[in-house]
Amino acid sequence: QKEVEQNSGPLSVPEGAIASLNCTYSDRGSQSFFWYRQYSGKSPELIMFIYSNGDKEDGRFTAQLNKASQYVSLLIRDSQPSDSATYLCAVKVYGNKLVFGAGTILRVKS
Amino acid sequence: DVKVTQSSRYLVKRTGEKVFLECVQDMDHENMFWYRQDPGLGLRLIYFSYDVKMKEKGDIPEGYSVSREKKERFSLILESASTNQTSMYLCASSPYSGSWTDTQYFGPGTRLTVL
Numbered sequence: 001q002k003e004v005e006q007n008s009g010p011l012s013v014p015e016g017a018i019a020s021l022n023c024t025y026s027d028r029g030s031q032s033f034f035w036y037r038q039y040s041g042k043s044p045e046l047i048m049f050i051y052s053n054g055d056k057e058d059g060r061f062t063a064q065l066n067k068a069s070q071y072v073s074l075l076i077r078d079s080q081p082s083d084s085a086t087y088l089c090a091v092k093v094y095g096n097k098l099v100f101g102a103g104t105i106l107r108v109k110s
Numbered sequence: 111d112v113k114v115t116q117s118s119r120y121l122v123k124r125t126g127e128k129v130f131l132e133c134v135q136d137m138d139h140e141n142m143f144w145y146r147q148d149p150g151l152g153l154r155l156i157y158f159s160y161d162v163k164m165k166e167k168g169d170i171p172e173g174y175s176v177s178r179e180k181k182e183r184f185s186l187i188l189e190s191a192s193t194n195q196t197s198m199y200l201c202a203s204s205p206y207s208g209s210w211t212d213t214q215y216f217g218p219g220t221r222l223t224v225l
Contacts, residue, residue, distance in 0.1 A: 008150070031210045032210035032211060034213065034214075042218070042219070043200055043216040043217060043218050043219045044153075044200070044216050045216070046213055046214075046215070049211055049213060051210050051211060088152070088153070090214075092210060095158070095160065095166070096141050096160070096204055096206055096212055097143075097155060097158060097168075098214055100152045100153040101152060102150060102151060102152035103152060
């Protein structure tokens with residue numbers, strides 16, 4: 001049973017818009033959540049993590065966590081063509097392991 | 111900066127060959143991980159190690175083994191490569207401080223093709 005779900009996309013947004021990427025998870029006991037960005041042919045790179053309910057902002061990125069709804073999202077403000085990539089949501093489980101969603105493809109059109 | 115390196119970016123092997131993929135990290139991290147990534151399936155954990163000579167199976171260990179003789183190095187071994195092991199292989203490392211925010215850092219990946 002898949003533990004982390006993401007819409008595969010592609011999600012297309014115009015340059016300058018807000019991109020909203022969503023992720024749901026099944027384990028109610030999950031405590032921390034990570035967003036990675038992966039460019040085509042490259043390895044994932046960490047954007048940010050969140051472990052408290054609410055919002056966490058880092059530059060143009062905002063992560064939102066709602067543990068009651070088992071939902072985590074990533075907002076990208078002022079989207080740029082360079083943000084076009086696959087965004088992976090990951091949930092930490094025991095033993096420092098991460099369970100990844102399959103990723104959402106984001107396309108920012110200029 | 112954390113640096114995780116993998117021995118090859120691209121590798122082509124024949125069915126039945128024994129294949130070694132090597133991963134080295136320079137941050138003295140306790141934990142190391144091997145994943146494979148396939149289109150539509152995301153990253154799937156093959157094996158991980160939480161200390162030297164310690165290993166634990168991930169979600170898809172069949173057909174693979176690992177070795178961790180030194181803290182900085184974690185090797186993935188395909189005992190007898192098969193075409194269904196054609197994939198992108200990603201190594202990652204993370205510290206272990208007991209914090210929920212311990213993060214995994216990835217190497218550049220090895221794209222393995224088995225003919």
